[in-house]
Structure formats: C-alpha cells, structure tokens
Amino acid sequence: MKNTKEILYSIYQCLYDRYGPQLWWPAEDPFEVMVGAILTQNTNWKNVERAINNLKEANLLDPYKIQKMKSQKLASLIRPAGYFNVKAGRLKAFVQYFISHYSASVEAMKGEKTEVLRENLLNVKGIGPETADSILLYALEHPVFVIDAYTKRILSRHKILDGSHNYEAYQQLFHESLPLDTELFNEYHALIVRVGKEHCRTKQVCNGCPLSIFLP
DNA sequence: GACCAGGCACATC
C-alpha cells in the first residue's frame, strides 16, 4: 500500500465487499432527511425514527407547520430523539432558513452553489459541519464527504490522519483522494458508520474489524 | 450501573 489515495480506495472496496450497499438515507423525502440530520446529532437512529414517526402521525412533518408550532409542542413530539428542547430550537431555526431563503423548495435549494449552501447552513444555529454536510449530501445530492466521529477514529487508528486535525482537514483528505461523486460519498460514509458501530466504539479495540488488514 | 449514540453551542482558561 503506497499512498493515502490508494488506502482510501482499498478501505472503501473492503467495506463494500463486506457489507454491500447501505441504502442511505432511510427517509421518504429530502425534507425528512434534513429533519433527520438534525435529530440524529449524537443520537441513535432508532430514537430518531420514533421522533420522526411522531411528527408524521401528527401530520406535522412539514416546514411551515414546524415554523408555526409552539416550541414546547415540537419538543414533546421529538422527545424520543433526546436533547428535545435543544433540537426543537434547531429545527425551528432550520425551517426558518429553509422558508425564508428557498420558500421551502428543495429544488430551489438544490440549485444553489455548494459553497454558498454550506456557509449558510453553518450560520444556522444548531447546524455544524457534520449536519450541514449530511444535508448537502443526503438531501440535496451535492458531492461533499461527511466526516463523523467514526471517520476520525478509524483514520487515526490506522495512522492515516491523526486525531488532532479538524473536521475540514479530514474532509479535504477524502475530497483530494476520491472523485467528487455523490453516490460514492453517500455509500462510503454509510459504510464507515456501519463498520464503526460494530468494531470502532471508543472503548473497544478493533475486535474482528475487517479493516484490521490496513493497520500499520 | 456504565457506556454509548450518524453533534453543537457556549463558557472558561
């Protein structure tokens, strides 16, 4: 194995061979993806599904309805996703942006330049780099690589990039090493989460991890 | 009971 580029390709191949396509994002439409991206912050996806189902069953999974709804009401509906008071505020802030800039049109938002979108999203209170990039990639199909805790952990454990680097440094590595391909980035991040859940928790050491062949 | 989950904002040093 020579350079980072080859290693990142090989890791992807290894994960894809092992797990197959992950079919992300598990949501019915782009707005649901955006809501899910905010709700899943530091939270198990199962709990997010419960929260989203509550919104659906109440027929309130809609930007304008969320904008109008009382924060307390929203918080009670998304309760299973945890941090419900914080996340209620974040959802409110996001739909405000979505409505005021794009009249709640996914197509209008999609057409915006990636850099502009990312900067705008980061200015919404409660949306950080991972949430912004998840929205860009999984809801709007822009080719940006999503970095999460597993990505950092796996790359640092494999001595590809040590943990002292920030989000953008990790992202840059993927952007420089791979073609800017929405499908590839979609699958790659999902596969990292998949292998991370099984083999790369904080207090667990690479137990049976298929990526152990890449250890230095 | 400890640990964990598809983070982020804010305070403090």
Add this chain to the structure above:
DNA sequence: GATGTGCATGGT
C-alpha cells in the same frame, strides 16, 4: 486555540 460542560432519550 484548546478544553470542558450541558443537553436527554433509549439500547446494550
């Protein structure tokens, strides 16, 4: 600029 803390549910 680095480090610490609050936010909170539900599963293992």
